[in-house]
Amino acid sequence: MAEKDGQEQTEDATEKKLTQAREKGQVVRSKELATTFVLTATGAAFLAFGDALARALVTNMTSLFKLERKDIFSPDALLEIVSVSIKPLFWPLFGIMIVGFFAAIIGNILMGGMVFSGESIRPKASKMSPKAGLKRMMGPQAMVELIKSIAKVAVVVTIALLVLKTQFLQIMEFSLQPLHISIIQSLNFLTDVFIWLCASLIIIVAIDVPYQYWKHAKELRMTKQEVKDEMKDVNGNPQLKGKIRQMQMEISQRRMMGDVPDADVIITNPTHYSVALKYEKTGNAAPKVVAKGVDQVAFRIREMAKEHKVPILESAALTRAIYHSTEIDDPIPEGLFIAVAQILAYVYQLEQFKQRKGNRPKPLPKTMDIPNDLKY
CATH class of the missing domain: 3.40.1690.10 (secretion proteins EscU)
Incomplete structure (x- = not known):
């Protein structure tokens, strides 16, 4: 149990403490939720722009595969061919990037909301202290982050092995298919991988979100004395209030x-x-x-x-x-x-x-x- 000034922090944070913490940028966040949201949104964007992206890739590949020897040594011709091949890719990729950009913003404010605070970026001696740094690296929070990292690596490796085991022959056949069919099948394959990855990460998110709420509440716990002092600040000193009440009565x-x-x-x-x-x-x-x-x-x-x-x-x-x-x-x-x-x-x-x-x-x-x- 965390201690402060020799007293155990056993009391839940008051509304005033929560408000002060929020003003300092101390709000509950889940990196796993943000990451999963971005991946899910990006996967949905792939589905939405998949047809346009497939057509653009076919045009791109066709243009590049038609390069002649004389074009390679002609800067103007090479620039024109590259320009023609890249233009069809711009809008599908731009759409996917825009979705990813807004997903990254939304994913980070799903928990805790939007907070602007200069306190969180202000330099602190405790952050630059080697002793404090080692304590953070060896503390329970670091252990939890290590476990989550191992879990994510395990998820990715497991999905990769399952995909290779079940789709190996299909992947090998991509090179034997016509260009447009090969590109479409490759995009469908990547979309399926995205879906499997997001579905697996949701399990980690379901564990991490309640943990982050619990950790945030634990970090903001107060001692009984802190609660008493805050009540005095908010409601006034009881002895002083008694004297004032007595004076008013007199x-x-x-x-x-x-x-x-x-x-x-x-x-x-x-x-x-x-x-x-x-x-x-x-x-x-x-x-x-x-x-x-x-x-x-x-x-x-x-x-x-x-x-x-x-x-x-x-x-x-x-x-x-x-x-x-x-x-x-x-x-x-x-x-x-x-x-x-x-x-x-x-x-x-x-x-x-x-x-x-x-x-x-x-x-x-x-x-x-x-x-x-x-x-x-």
């Missing part, structure tokens, strides 16, 4: 506590929960929650309310309903309108009574009408 609480003196009423349950409500008498907006809290925060809300003479009323069920169904600056739910209206009306009447402008309000009911879906 700032939010300070802002919330600053709104308590402007509240119209504080509703409690009476010890664990506290909710501060404010109602803008102008407009049609519903009363909104300007502060809320439990335990210590609830206690601070009550203390600040006492300090600024904000009315504090007890209503356990209503307090819990508002606390759990709203956030800061949210209007109260529609289902609590009647209960909250009773609270605000009581506060208004109490204020009027204190100013000697009205009678003492009737006590609030001990139980408020809370919808079932808002009971907590």
Whole structure:
């Protein structure tokens, strides 16, 4: 198992690591797939251009075999004969070359896609180090490449022996056939050899492609510490995030506590929960929650309310309903309108009574009408 800084690289590469590797040109490739694709495409091109190539070769051979002694010593005549014999070959051979050219490009991007990276061609000291070179030559990767090379040589030799064994007499008869028949049979023979060769190499490709995917994934494996460090880079340091979250909560609480003196009423349950409500008498907006809290925060809300003479009323069920169904600056739910209206009306009447402008309000009911879906 590969190791890095004393730790085993046991974790699969993250998306960030894969992206960075791709930017550096480290993508999965299979030389065997590319080679087989080029050979297959070239063989298909031979089939497509076979008739035209056969006719061109017949014309070529006929022209060259008709050379006379006087033509050999005449540069102009020799040039004309060679030109006439080569011209018919141009388009069939050009077509085969074009197919081979594009097949070479496509074959190399079938796995890993098209990647342009200057990192892969940048000189590196490790590549020029004799020690590193010997390590690569003696390493497991070199052994795998050696096995693949031996397998390919074995495939070619096996096909050659099979062809010689089964087609030997036919090959010998080529020279006895008329020129045009001999050329056609030779091209058919080469096409068959191409097909056999490609079919055999597909077996090697079927083994090499999964191996290359496995090797690429193994090379990019990470240690547990690398994964942790990357998560910190991507998501931020957990401790730092915790401190930031705590600071945000403190700032939010300070802002919330600053709104308590402007509240119209504080509703409690009476010890664990506290909710501060404010109602803008102008407009049609519903009363909104300007502060809320439990335990210590609830206690601070009550203390600040006492300090600024904000009315504090007890209503356990209503307090819990508002606390759990709203956030800061949210209007109260529609289902609590009647209960909250009773609270605000009581506060208004109490204020009027204190100013000697009205009678003492009737006590609030001990139980408020809370919808079932808002009971907590």
